[in-house]
Amino acid sequence: MSQSDRHGLVIIGAGQGGLSAAIHARLLGWEVTVIEASEQAGGKAASIAIDGYRLDPGPSIIILPDIYRDVFRRAGRDPEDYVKFDRLDPVTRVFFERLHEPIDLPASADDAVEALSKHARSDGPALQRLLSTLDRVAPAIERTVLARPIEKWWHLADPRLARAAMAFDPQLTYKELVDNMFSSPLLRSFFYGFPSYSGQTYDSKAAGALLIPYFMFRHGVWFPEGGVGAIPRAFVRLARELGVKFLFKTRAVGLRTEGTRVAAVETDDGEIPASAVVSNLDRVTVGAMFGRPLPKRTSFSYLTFHWGVRDTLEGLAHHTLLVPEGFEKGFEDLYRRRQVPVGNEIVYLNDTSASGGAPVGKTNLFAVLTVPAGKTLYSDRSVEESRQSVLAHLSRRGWKFDPLDGDFERVQTPVTFAESHGNHEGSLYGPDETERLWGLLPLTNRDPEFKNLFYCGGSVQPGAGLPMVTLSGQFAAKLLGPPR
Ligand SMILES: Cc1cc2nc3c(=O)[nH]c(=O)nc-3n(C[C@H](O)[C@H](O)[C@H](O)COP(=O)(O)OP(=O)(O)OC[C@H]3O[C@@H](n4cnc5c(N)ncnc54)[C@H](O)[C@@H]3O)c2cc1C
Incomplete structure (x- = not known):
C-alpha cells in the first residue's frame, strides 16, 4: 500500500449498507475497519431475541434477493452457503374494510392480477398493462440508476433511461398516474403507499415508485431462513472471512480533517487514523458534524408496535395489510398535512410465528405505520393514540388481546431511529425530496x-x-x- 493509503479504510456503522461497503472495498484491496456503536451488526435489520421470540424490528418485506446473492458471487462464494431465501405465497393478505373477506395476493403475478380483478373488475386489464409496461422499464432502471451512482446530470442522459421515462406522462404526479390507471379504491389503497418507501409523496413525480410493487409481483417476496437478521449475519461472516475488522461498541463522534481530506475518525474510544472513510451514518447527520445546514424538511419514517401475544391469532398471513374506511384521508394526513394519521391509517402487520419467530402457541406480531419524520411529533400521548388506533383496527378484525398481558411490548418511533441509528429527525430517507439531487434522486455517495x-x-x-x-x-x- 502506498503512503497515502497506509491507514486503510474506516467504515462508520455496520448496517446493511456499511457491511456491503466493507465487502466491496475489501475486494478492491483495502484494509477495512468497521466501527459500530452498538454491540452487533445489521443496524435496523439486526434481529433481537426476547423470551423465545425472534424479532425482526426493521425490514420485513424482502424483495430482489439476487442483489444479496450477487455480493457473495462477487467474492467467489456460493450464496446458498451463507443465506437461503424461501419465496412467500401469498405475497400479502389484504383486509379491505369495505369487503367482508380478505384477499390473498398469490405469488404468481397473473394470479395476483386475477385475485384483484375479482374485486375491481375494470382495473384488472389496467394492472396487467402496468406490469407489461414495467417489464420494459425495469431492465433500463436496473442497468442505469441501480448500476452506478448518478453524480452529474448528464449521467441521466442515457437513451435507456429516456425511453423508460417516456413510459409515463412526466407531467403527472404519482397520484394522478395511479388514479388515471385504477378507478377502484382497492387498487388505489394498495398503490398510494409506495412513494413513501423512497421518501416521496403521491404528489411527487414518483413514477419510479411503481417499481416496488412491480418487483413484488414479478420477482416475488422472500423470507430468509432464520429471519431477516440472517442477511446481515451472512454479510458479517463473509466480511470476516475476507479479513474485515470490526470494532463494536465504538461510536464515531467526529471527523478530523486536514485540508480537503478526512485524516481520522474521532470515536468515544480515541482517534482512528483513516486514509478514506465511508459513512453508513446518515449523510445529514455527518453534515451536521461539519456545521452544514440541516434540511428544512425531512421525509418519512415508521412508528412500530411489536407484541409477544400469548395466543395464536388466526387468519394472519406472513404479511397482512389492514385497509380501513377513509384510508384516503389517512394518506392526505401523511403526505399533505405531514401529520400522523390516526384512525384511518393503513396498518401493515408482519407475523413470523409460523417461520420460527415465536414459541409454539404464541404470536410474534409486528405492526408498522408509515409516519412523517420529526422527533417533536412523537409525545407519549400521540404514540398512545396510535397504539390504541392499531389495537382498534385489530379488534375489528377479531384479533383481541391485552398487550400489557403479553410476553413483551416493544415500540419504535422516529425518535428511536434518530437516537439509536443516527437518522436525522428519524427520517429513513434523508432530506425531503425538495432538497434532493435535482429534486429527484437521493443525495450522492x-x-x-x-x-x-x-x-x-x-x-x-x-x-x-x-x-x-x-x-x-x-x-x-x-x-x-x-x-x-
Ligand atoms: C420499521 C422499519 C421497517 C422497514 N421495512 C422495510 C422492508 O420491509 N423492506 C426493506 O427493504 N426495507 C425496510 N426498511 C428500511 C431498511 O431497514 C433500511 O433502509 C436499512 O436497513 C437501512 O440500512 P443502513 O445501512 O442505511 O443503516 P442502518 O441499518 O441504520 O445502520 C446504521 C448503523 O450505523 C450505526 N451507527 C449509527 N451511528 C453511529 C456512530 N456514530 N458510530 C458508529 N456507528 C453508528 C448504527 O448502530 C447502525 O448499526 C424498514 C425500516 C424500518 C425502520
Missing part, C-alpha cells in the same frame, strides 16, 4: 467537500430499503476505487 469521504445507506443513492442500501455500499466502494 460522495461528500461535496472532502475527497476521501463517501456515504452508503438509506440517506444516499440509490435509496433506502435493504436491497438498495446493499447497492449503496457497492456504489461507495466504486467511487472510492482501489487503494493507490
Whole structure:
C-alpha cells in the first residue's frame, strides 16, 4: 500500500449498507475497519431475541434477493452457503374494510392480477398493462440508476433511461398516474403507499415508485431462513472471512480533517487514523458534524408496535395489510398535512410465528405505520393514540388481546431511529425530496467537500430499503476505487 493509503479504510456503522461497503472495498484491496456503536451488526435489520421470540424490528418485506446473492458471487462464494431465501405465497393478505373477506395476493403475478380483478373488475386489464409496461422499464432502471451512482446530470442522459421515462406522462404526479390507471379504491389503497418507501409523496413525480410493487409481483417476496437478521449475519461472516475488522461498541463522534481530506475518525474510544472513510451514518447527520445546514424538511419514517401475544391469532398471513374506511384521508394526513394519521391509517402487520419467530402457541406480531419524520411529533400521548388506533383496527378484525398481558411490548418511533441509528429527525430517507439531487434522486455517495469521504445507506443513492442500501455500499466502494 502506498503512503497515502497506509491507514486503510474506516467504515462508520455496520448496517446493511456499511457491511456491503466493507465487502466491496475489501475486494478492491483495502484494509477495512468497521466501527459500530452498538454491540452487533445489521443496524435496523439486526434481529433481537426476547423470551423465545425472534424479532425482526426493521425490514420485513424482502424483495430482489439476487442483489444479496450477487455480493457473495462477487467474492467467489456460493450464496446458498451463507443465506437461503424461501419465496412467500401469498405475497400479502389484504383486509379491505369495505369487503367482508380478505384477499390473498398469490405469488404468481397473473394470479395476483386475477385475485384483484375479482374485486375491481375494470382495473384488472389496467394492472396487467402496468406490469407489461414495467417489464420494459425495469431492465433500463436496473442497468442505469441501480448500476452506478448518478453524480452529474448528464449521467441521466442515457437513451435507456429516456425511453423508460417516456413510459409515463412526466407531467403527472404519482397520484394522478395511479388514479388515471385504477378507478377502484382497492387498487388505489394498495398503490398510494409506495412513494413513501423512497421518501416521496403521491404528489411527487414518483413514477419510479411503481417499481416496488412491480418487483413484488414479478420477482416475488422472500423470507430468509432464520429471519431477516440472517442477511446481515451472512454479510458479517463473509466480511470476516475476507479479513474485515470490526470494532463494536465504538461510536464515531467526529471527523478530523486536514485540508480537503478526512485524516481520522474521532470515536468515544480515541482517534482512528483513516486514509478514506465511508459513512453508513446518515449523510445529514455527518453534515451536521461539519456545521452544514440541516434540511428544512425531512421525509418519512415508521412508528412500530411489536407484541409477544400469548395466543395464536388466526387468519394472519406472513404479511397482512389492514385497509380501513377513509384510508384516503389517512394518506392526505401523511403526505399533505405531514401529520400522523390516526384512525384511518393503513396498518401493515408482519407475523413470523409460523417461520420460527415465536414459541409454539404464541404470536410474534409486528405492526408498522408509515409516519412523517420529526422527533417533536412523537409525545407519549400521540404514540398512545396510535397504539390504541392499531389495537382498534385489530379488534375489528377479531384479533383481541391485552398487550400489557403479553410476553413483551416493544415500540419504535422516529425518535428511536434518530437516537439509536443516527437518522436525522428519524427520517429513513434523508432530506425531503425538495432538497434532493435535482429534486429527484437521493443525495450522492460522495461528500461535496472532502475527497476521501463517501456515504452508503438509506440517506444516499440509490435509496433506502435493504436491497438498495446493499447497492449503496457497492456504489461507495466504486467511487472510492482501489487503494493507490
Ligand atoms: C420499521 C422499519 C421497517 C422497514 N421495512 C422495510 C422492508 O420491509 N423492506 C426493506 O427493504 N426495507 C425496510 N426498511 C428500511 C431498511 O431497514 C433500511 O433502509 C436499512 O436497513 C437501512 O440500512 P443502513 O445501512 O442505511 O443503516 P442502518 O441499518 O441504520 O445502520 C446504521 C448503523 O450505523 C450505526 N451507527 C449509527 N451511528 C453511529 C456512530 N456514530 N458510530 C458508529 N456507528 C453508528 C448504527 O448502530 C447502525 O448499526 C424498514 C425500516 C424500518 C425502520
